[in-house]
Amino acid sequence: MEGSYSETNNNVGYVPISYPHSDEMEMACLGAMLEDNLAVEIAVETLNPFDFYSERHKVIFLEIKSLYDSGINVDIVSVQEKLNNKNALGEIGGSSYLVSLTESVSAVSSIKYYCDVIKKHSRTRKLYSSVLSVYDEKEPDKIIEKMNMLV
Numbered sequence: 001m002e003g004s005y006s007e008t009n010n011n012v013g014y015v016p017i018s019y020p021h022s023d024e025m026e027m028a029c030l031g032a033m034l035e036d037n038l039a040v041e042i043a044v045e046t047l048n049p050f051d052f053y054s055e056r057h058k059v060i061f062l063e064i065k066s067l068y069d070s071g072i073n074v075d076i077v078s079v080q081e082k083l084n085n086k087n088a089l090g091e092i093g094g095s096s097y098l099v100s101l102t103e104s105v106s107a108v109s110s111i112k113y114y115c116d117v118i119k120k121h122s123r124t125r126k127l128y129s130s131v132l133s134v135y136d137e138k139e140p141d142k143i144i145e146k147m148n149m150l151v
Contacts, residue, residue, distance in 0.1 A: 020128075021054075025117045025118055025121075029118060030061065030064070031104045032105045032108045033061075033064050034074065034098065035102055036111075040064060042112055043061075043115050044068055046112075046116075046119060047061070047122075049062050051121075053122075060083070063086075067082060080095055134146040
């Protein structure tokens with residue numbers, strides 16, 4: 001977890017920052033993608049891997065997108081095989097994690113909503129990062145320059 005300091009010389013004033021995200025939405029989105037190719041199409045058009053907060057969700061999304069871009073039908077078996085061939089299956093939690101993703105979907109038809117929430121959290125995290133970069137600046141001219149870039 002990252003944080004911000006009100007005093008840079010020590011940990012006095014340290015404020016932990018929890019970046020906005022929803023593991024449940026990310027899991028439901030990926031689960032829907034594993035169950036329905038229309039969900040894959042919607043998610044791939046809306047999201048990019050960096051919209052996901054969880055590293056393992058980024059990896060899974062990338063593999064689903066790769067299959068989709070290659071014209072290969074996306075399902076749990078094809079994704080598992082692709083991850084296994086790249087020695088990444090263990091990295092994401094194994095086959096059981098992929099199965100748990102499909103179990104986390106309440107309605108595949110909600111894919112657009114899942115994507116919209118994930119995208120909103122992603123944009124908010126990017127804004128937080130931008131604000132923190134200004135916060136860490138010491139020179140007034142640089143602060144003004146960075147603030148203008150944010151607006």
